[in-house]
Amino acid sequence: MITYIVIPAVNSEATIGKVLTDLQAAGYAHCVVIDDGSTDRTAAVAQAHGAHVIRHMINLGQGAGLQTGTVYALAQGAELLVHFDADGQMDPGDIATLLKPLQSGTIDVAIGSRYLQNDSDIPMLKRYVYFPIGRVVNLLFTGLWLSDAHCGLRALTAQAAHNITIRQDRMAHATEILELISKKNLRYVEVPVTIQYHEFGQGLRGINGALRTVKDLIKAKLL
């Protein structure tokens, strides 16, 4: 089945090349990089590594990047889509495990979970503070209780991708996707994946981002 890997990227010139090389080595020829208003050479590097490159002239956010990539990939005839990160923390080897349930036709969306196996070296603050809060926020907004609410690695069938239109431009898309899975009665499964945390780099920025995400979710409910 024709598989497209959708990769939103912003100022990722240092990592995007290796990410694409690894994906291609794993057999994924169709990689779509959405350069989300980068000020560095992300687009040029991605292009040099054989990716389809779409440029957002201004930074919109990861959710907007995923939606742009999805629209493009579907137009190109994608049958399966995978959401992947540009920072090199995800393992292309996990994609096959994600795709397997989709290929069997019994599942519409496979969601990666850093919790189902213990290989991910998850920083303490994330494991014991952000993740549990994320799960509760998720349950409140989506009604789904997942072991890992916000792992960016997920795979969808084209049919599911048609049904999931991401309107949350920034980080709230992770919860929005689950909300749509629940609302549209899509069949989903959690699949264990490994994320290599290169650096923590969260701290206050992480908290601010989380608060902003909750604010976006509440706003979406009100407006």
Next chain:
Amino acid sequence: MSIIQVVFVIFVLFALLRAGSQYTARDISFREWILWTVFWVVVGVAAVLPRTTDLIASKLGLETGRGVDLLVYIAIPVLFYAIFRLMARIDSLQATITEVVRHVGIAQAVEPKEASHKEHHE
């Protein structure tokens, strides 16, 4: 008439004139013009005859019977509603911007130079 009343009256006259000229220039509709005119006339009356607002306040059952209190009570929900409307408007503008940026991005998408034919088959 106190100085503050004179200032209010001058401002109201100015606002009425602006509303009139905007209507003649067709910047606002007839309905909007009427609405603004009524609004500014009410403000003018309240400025010149402040006791009338007291009368309305006590008629509406405000215990203090002060028109100023009535104005504050009306202003707060109106302002909150205005903020709500503004937020909704900003959100819809943001969505429009996203659509435009997405459209341009996809229209100018660069495909790989050598279209790879090795598709992933499981």
